[in-house]
Amino acid sequence: MREITLSNGKTVAVECLSCAITNGLIEIDGGVIVETEYFHAHQDVAYPIKGLVILASKRHIKCLDELNEEEMIDYINLLSKIRKAQREVLGIEHVYYFYNEDTTHHFHTWMVPRYEWMNEFGRSVESVRPVLLHARNELNNGENVNRVIEGIDALREELNK
Numbered sequence: 001m002r003e004i005t006l007s008n009g010k011t012v013a014v015e016c017l018s019c020a021i022t023n024g025l026i027e028i029d030g031g032v033i034v035e036t037e038y039f040h041a042h043q044d045v046a047y048p049i050k051g052l053v054i055l056a057s058k059r060h061i062k063c064l065d066e067l068n069e070e071e072m073i074d075y076i077n078l079l080s081k082i083r084k085a086q087r088e089v090l091g092i093e094h095v096y097y098f099y100n101e102d103t104t105h106h107f108h109t110w111m112v113p114r115y116e117w118m119n120e121f122g123r124s125v126e127s128v129r130p131v132l133l134h135a136r137n138e139l140n141n142g143e144n145v146n147r148v149i150e151g152i153d154a155l156r157e158e159l160n161k
């Protein structure tokens, strides 16, 4: 079990944070963007970047090759739909994707939009961590968080119509 401190200050003990989120045990800030039988999309508002989406499997697995046929199809379809919505609703031109298998969470893909301001942290994969830390430490203010929530709402509306 791990102790997780939520953004509202409450502490919960969970086996796996991803399981807790995708099963609806923990309500995340901004809520669910879209979900299917096998996947759950939300934003980690601890990293307030408008249009950032985390797409997590509902099943507790770690690696891409553990997905079964149905999950694979669902995954690529949902990933594509979210990407399209990021473009059409939020005007996001480029997205960086990553997932890592040696995580204490379970299988989830980060979809990190690329904005102009991120160029000061470099290009490509080495800029991702500094960008996320900058967002967490410097952009965690009311105005920006509101923009992030607007982004979540816009994506939710587009992806659930």
Ligand SMILES: [Zn+2]
Residues within 6 Å of the ligand: 016, 017, 018, 019, 020, 059, 060, 061, 105, 106
């Ligand atoms: Zn899990």
